[in-house]
Amino acid sequence: MKKGSVKVTPWKVSGKIDYERLIREFGVEKLNDKTLERIKKYTKELHFMLRRKIFFAHRDLNWLLDEFGKGNKFFLYTGCGPSGPIHLGHLGIWIFTKWLQDVFDAELWFQFTDDEKFLFKKKSYNEIKKWTYENMLDVIALGFDPKKTHFLIDTKHAGLLYPEAIKFAKKITFSTIKSAFGFTNNRNIGEIFYTAMQAVPAIIPSVLKKKKIPCLIPLAIDQDPHFRLARDIYPNLGYYKPAIIHSIFLPPLIGVNGKMSSSDTAASILTIDPPKEVERKIKKYAFSGGKDTTKEHRKKGGNPDVDVSFQYLKMFFEPDDKKLKQIEDDYRNGKMLTSELKEYLIKKINAFLSEHQKKREKAKNEIDKFIYKEK
Amino acid sequence: MKKGSVKVTPWKVSGKIDYERLIREFGVEKLNDKTLERIKKYTKELHFMLRRKIFFAHRDLNWLLDEFGKGNKFFLYTGCGPSGPIHLGHLGIWIFTKWLQDVFDAELWFQFTDDEKFLFKKKSYNEIKKWTYENMLDVIALGFDPKKTHFLIDTKHAGLLYPEAIKFAKKITFSTIKSAFGFTNNRNIGEIFYTAMQAVPAIIPSVLKKKKIPCLIPLAIDQDPHFRLARDIYPNLGYYKPAIIHSIFLPPLIGVNGKMSSSDTAASILTIDPPKEVERKIKKYAFSGGKDTTKEHRKKGGNPDVDVSFQYLKMFFEPDDKKLKQIEDDYRNGKMLTSELKEYLIKKINAFLSEHQKKREKAKNEIDKFIYKEK
Numbered sequence: 080m081k082k083g084s085v086k087v088t089p090w091k092v093s094g095k096i097d098y099e100r101l102i103r104e105f106g107v108e109k110l111n112d113k114t115l116e117r118i119k120k121y122t123k124e125l126h127f128m129l130r131r132k133i134f135f136a137h138r139d140l141n142w143l144l145d146e147f148g149k150g151n152k153f154f155l156y157t158g159c160g161p162s163g164p165i166h167l168g169h170l171g172i173w174i175f176t177k178w179l180q181d182v183f184d185a186e187l188w189f190q191f192t193d194d195e196k197f198l199f200k201k202k203s204y205n206e207i208k209k210w211t212y213e214n215m216l217d218v219i220a221l222g223f224d225p226k227k228t229h230f231l232i233d234t235k236h237a238g239l240l241y242p243e244a245i246k247f248a249k250k251i252t253f254s255t256i257k258s259a260f261g262f263t264n265n266r267n268i269g270e271i272f273y274t275a276m277q278a279v280p281a282i283i284p285s286v287l288k289k290k291k292i293p294c295l296i297p298l299a300i301d302q303d304p305h306f307r308l309a310r311d312i313y314p315n316l317g318y319y320k321p322a323i324i325h326s327i328f329l330p331p332l333i334g335v336n337g338k339m340s341s342s343d344t345a346a347s348i349l350t351i352d353p354p355k356e357v358e359r360k361i362k363k364y365a366f367s368g369g370k371d372t373t374k375e376h377r378k379k380g381g382n383p384d385v386d387v388s389f390q391y392l393k394m395f396f397e398p399d400d401k402k403l404k405q406i407e408d409d410y411r412n413g414k415m416l417t418s419e420l421k422e423y424l425i426k427k428i429n430a431f432l433s434e435h436q437k438k439r440e441k442a443k444n445e446i447d448k449f450i451y452k453e454k
Numbered sequence: 455m456k457k458g459s460v461k462v463t464p465w466k467v468s469g470k471i472d473y474e475r476l477i478r479e480f481g482v483e484k485l486n487d488k489t490l491e492r493i494k495k496y497t498k499e500l501h502f503m504l505r506r507k508i509f510f511a512h513r514d515l516n517w518l519l520d521e522f523g524k525g526n527k528f529f530l531y532t533g534c535g536p537s538g539p540i541h542l543g544h545l546g547i548w549i550f551t552k553w554l555q556d557v558f559d560a561e562l563w564f565q566f567t568d569d570e571k572f573l574f575k576k577k578s579y580n581e582i583k584k585w586t587y588e589n590m591l592d593v594i595a596l597g598f599d600p601k602k603t604h605f606l607i608d609t610k611h612a613g614l615l616y617p618e619a620i621k622f623a624k625k626i627t628f629s630t631i632k633s634a635f636g637f638t639n640n641r642n643i644g645e646i647f648y649t650a651m652q653a654v655p656a657i658i659p660s661v662l663k664k665k666k667i668p669c670l671i672p673l674a675i676d677q678d679p680h681f682r683l684a685r686d687i688y689p690n691l692g693y694y695k696p697a698i699i700h701s702i703f704l705p706p707l708i709g710v711n712g713k714m715s716s717s718d719t720a721a722s723i724l725t726i727d728p729p730k731e732v733e734r735k736i737k738k739y740a741f742s743g744g745k746d747t748t749k750e751h752r753k754k755g756g757n758p759d760v761d762v763s764f765q766y767l768k769m770f771f772e773p774d775d776k777k778l779k780q781i782e783d784d785y786r787n788g789k790m791l792t793s794e795l796k797e798y799l800i801k802k803i804n805a806f807l808s809e810h811q812k813k814r815e816k817a818k819n820e821i822d823k824f825i826y827k828e829k
Contacts, residue, residue, distance in 0.1 A: 194620050204621065234620070238613030245569050245609070246579065248644030253628060256643060268631060269623030272647035 088260055090199060092301050092338040098135060098327055105303050107136040107325060117144045122182040127398045128175050128326070136300065136325040138310070143322040146293045147183070153293035155179055156280045156321065158190035161210040162200050165217040166347035167428070168329040168338055171395060175326070176297045177221050180228070185295075187228045189218060189449075190280045194233040198269035212446075217350050219442035219449060220435050229451040231283070233276055239453055243286060244275040250312050251275065259304050277302075278309035281321040294321035299328055299338065329394055332364035332387055351436065354429040361388065361425050368410070369417035380413035381420075388417070388424045396427040463635055465574060467676050467713040473510060473702055480678050482511040482700060492519045497557040502773045503550050503701070511675065511700040513685070518697040521668045522558070528668035530554055531655045531696065533565035536585040537575050540592040541722035542803070543704040543713060546770060550701070551672045552596050555603070560670075562603045564593060564824075565655045569608040573644040587821075592725050594817035594824060595810050604826040606658070608651055614828055618661060619650040625687045626650065634679050653684035656696040669696035674703055674713065704769055707739035707762055725814065729804040736763065736800050743785075744792035755788035756795075763792070763799045771802040 086093050087101060102109055110132065119125050121144075128134050143153055157176050159169065180187050191214065197207045211232060218230075233240060256262055256271055281294045296306065303325060310320045328338030331346040348360055368386030370376035383389035389410060397403045406423070409415035461468050462476060477484055485507065494500050496519075503509050518528055532551050534544065555562050566589065572582045586607060593605075608615060631637055631646055656669045671681065678700060685695045703713030706721040723735055743761030745751035758764035764785060772778045781798070784790035 194616075198620055198624055204617075234617040236613070237616035238611070241569075241612035241616045242579075242609040245573055245644045248647070249573050249642050251643050252640050253637075253643060253646060254639040257639065262628075264629040264632065265627050267624050268626050268628060268647045268650060269620045271628060272623070272643045275643060 087301050089302050089304060090260075092328060096328070098300075101300055102136050105136075105300065105307065107138055107300075107303065107323070108140075110135055110137050110140070110324070114140055114144075117141070121147065126175060126178045127400065128171065128394070130400065131393060132327075133171065133394050134175065134297070134324050134326045137323060138306075139320060139322040140295075140324060143293055143295055151293060152185065153183070153295050153322070154186040154188060154284050156188045156190070156294055156296050157298060158192055158277075158280070159214050159218060160192045160196045161207060161214040162196035162202060163210060164349045164351060165214055166349050167391070167395065168331075168347065169217070170221070170350070171329055172297050172299060172326055173218060173221050174395075177223055179295070179297065180223060185227070186284065187223060188280045188283055188451075189223075189228060189230050190277070191215065191230060191232045192273075192277060194237075194269070194276060195273050198267060198273060215446055215449070216439045216442040217435075219445050220350075220438035222438070223449070225445065225448040228449055230449045231280055231451055236451060236453070239283065239451075240276055240279045243279045243282065244272075246316055247278045247309055247312050248272060248275040250315065251308060255308065259308050274305050274308060277305045278312070281306075281309070282313065282316070282318045285318050291317070291319050293319050296321050296323045298323060298325060300325040301328070301338070327394075330387055330390055332360060332366065334366045334385075334387065348428065350432060350439065352432065354425075354433070357428050357432065358425050361421050361428070365391075365421060365424075367417045367421075369420075373416060376416060377413045381410045381415075381417060383407050383410050386410065386417070386420070388420045391424055392427065396424060396431065462676050464677050464679060465635075467703060471703070473675075476675055477511050480511075480675065480682065482513055482675070482678065482698070483515075485510055485512050485515070485699070489515055489519075492516070496522065501550060501553045502775065503546065503769070505775065506768060507702075508546065508769050509550065509672070509699050509701045512698060513681075514695060514697040515670075515699060518668055518670055526668060527560065528558070528670050528697070529561040529563060529659050531563045531565070531669055531671045532673060533567055533652075533655070534589050534593060535567045535571045536582060536589040537571035537577060538585060539724045539726060540589055541724050542766070542770065543706075543722065544592070545596070545725070546704055547672050547674060547701055548593060548596050549770075552598055554670070554672065555598060560602070561659065562598060563655045563658055563826075564598075564603060564605050565652070566590065566605060566607045567648075567652060569612075569644070569651060570648050573642060573648055590821055590824065591814045591817040592810075594820055595725075595813035597813070598824075600820065600823040603824055605824045606655055606826055611826060611828070614658065614826075615651055615654045618654045618657065619647075621691055622653045622684055622687050623647060623650040625690065626683060630683065634683050649680050649683060652680045653687070656681075656684070657688065657691070657693045660693050666692070666694050668694050671696050671698045673698060673700060675700040676703070676713070702769075705762055705765055707735060707741065709741045709760075709762065723803065725807060725810055727807065729800075729808070732803050732807065733800050736796050736803070740766075740796060740799070742792040742796075744795075748791060751791060752788045756785045756790075756792060758782050758785050761785065761792070761795070763795045766799055767802065771799060771806065 087096065115125060115129055147153060155176055157172060179185060191211050193207050193211045197204055215230060253271060281296060285292045306323055313320045333346050346364060348357055366387040368382035370379055370381065392406060393403060406415065410420055462471065490500060490504055522528060530551055532547060551562065554560060566586050568582050568586045572579055590605060628646060656671060660667045681698055688695045708721050721739060723732055741762040743757035745754055745756065767781060768778060781790065785795055
């Protein structure tokens with residue numbers, strides 16, 4: 080999607096995003112209450128990211144649930160492009176994916192697209208390698224089950240991925256890539272080929288077990304174009320089309336447009352930020368929906384819909400619906416000040432990060448358990 | 455090179471090839487007597503393919519010999535695109551490469567570009583796999599030293615090749631590929647990426663041993679564009695530019711234009727052809743430089759320059775210069791008839807193939823010794 084200053088591609092998200100329009104333009108389905116009810120049948124509770132429509136769209140989720148109902152279990156596939164430190168914007172998808180792993184007892188194939196980041200960024204191979212290692216720690220820290228989780232690192236597992244990727248590549252022309260991603264002739268040939276590598280993990284378990292296995296991909300909607308292309312190809316190669324569940328973006332601190340990005344560390348809260356840094360960033364950068372003066376705020380109230388601190392609570396840090404509603408009401412009617420809202424968020428983030436950082440340290444001894452070993 | 459009906463790209467050679475023009479257009483150096491003398495210093499004898507300028511051009515061969523003189527040994531890299539049966543046109547390069555291996559005591563890295571053939575041909579992955587196996591037998595049958603010869607199969611060794619290929623790919627745009635290979639936007643993204651995979655074996659020993667090692671690539675000149683592109687990149691990645699030695703093409707039976715091709719089996723003699731089939735093909739198809747009647751031939755003589763049978767003797771089957779000269783003279787002055795020339799060639803080919811086919815059978819038990827094993 081690219082119109083005026085709004086842009087949503089796998090490599091660039093900017094401008095004020097109209098998710099309703101994205102649904103139409105990408106041709107995905109809105110996640111409706113009927114489908115949510117079907118999920119709830121299996122999970123008892125709905126994750127707050129479902130209740131609050133943080134995951135708001137899908138492809139073939141009803142088919143996936145049909146199959147699951149028949150005893151045809153699915154596996155999960157998601158990933159990370161390792162080009163910098165992990166920030167809060169990355170974590171939402173993965174936290175939700177971990178929940179899916181737990182409630183559906185699902186295998187997870189987690190792709191680290193180090194080739195992508197090397198090819199698309201002005202960064203050295205070794206720098207990307209370093210970030211791959213660092214990013215793996217954050218993923219492990221979220222508590223995935225090592226027995227059911229397999230890390231695929233594109234360069235390390237190229238022996239497994241490349242032979243499958245060329246089967247997709249053979250069916251995708253440069254014309255198609257141009258229109259899907261807006262590439263020009265000046266793109267490098269690795270960038271042009273790359274989408275084939277991203278298509279592959281959705282079939283890897285089927286390749287390894289020599290049978291068709293359903294796949295569910297949780298992702299932020301900017302990654303959808305990769306699969307929009309590839310989904311036409313999966314059945315031709317003898318596999319199911321993967322189902323997809325799409326999330327909105329966690330906004331950058333400076334405002335509710337675009338998505339939090341690891342190349343702009345000032346606008347992002349990193350998982351390795353110490354408490355003081357979190358406090359500084361929220362206080363300095365988090366865009367406020369409050370009024371200019373306390374007096375005015377008390378009188379007219381704030382606007383939680385554009386307030387980044389409130390949005391972070393909603394999307395991530397306040398799973399309790401009642402509490403969130405209370406905060407929303409208090410803020411909207413002026414009872415709660417921006418400074419109070421920020422304090423609340425800072426405490427929440429720091430409590431989370433304090434735990435996360437401990438687990439991240441421990442993860443250094445657990446990496447081997449997660450990296451897929453070819454038989 | 456593409457002008458009128460003449461075309462020389464890695465995937466298409468047709469028309470009457472002007473090798474002098476190819477030298478200018480590709481920007482390679484003519485292999486002159488001074489360089490041949492330098493080679494002879496090390497090899498005592500010059501291979502007849504050098505004496506007869508079957509290998510007629512090069513890049514950086516003098517630099518390679520300088521390095522060799524200083525004790526800096528080179529390795530060899532050549533390959534095979536496995537899309538069909540091996541014919542005589544394939545063997546020249548490899549026979550010469552084996553000679554280089556012997557006289558220079560050189561390691562050989564031999565690439566089977568199964569990904570290329572899968573991506574460029576309307577053939578299935580399994581069919582290409584079959585041809586890879588079949589073609590390996592022919593290569594082994596030529597007598598390469600298994601201790602010094604390493605087969606790289608692109609899909610099998612993608613774990614080794616792909617991480618290096620993306621380093622080349624990052625420096626090559628689609629614009630460059632378009633002009634180097636004449637590709638349009640309708641090419642598939644695997645075809646577009648592929649040249650990066652072909653660039654890699656020229657550095658693999660340097661990658662594995664973590665030091666710069668000179669490389670010599672014997673190839674038919676149609677493959678040069680791959681390396682013309684990649685040679686600019688090798689030094690940027692910290693490696694030597696590979697040296698190259700270029701051969702002309704063994705013509706198809708039907709005439710001295712173009713090159714023998716495995717997709718046109720009528721015009722090719724296959725390594726698995728039985729003696730009767732060789733006889734039939736030569737008698738039926740081998741373009742003759744003789745006159746229409748015996749009487750006229752006796753009187754005016756034949757033209758060995760366009761006579762395919764004579765060319766095969768010159769390029770492949772009559773290493774003895776004196777004998778070849780005798781045949782040339784006899785044919786030119788009408789003493790030797792086309793039928794006699796063909797009989798002579800048929801005997802030569804069948805003697806060669808009889809041995810080759812025995813060794814090819816034996817090779818079935820030797821494949822494992824040749825396939826590179828990653829440590």
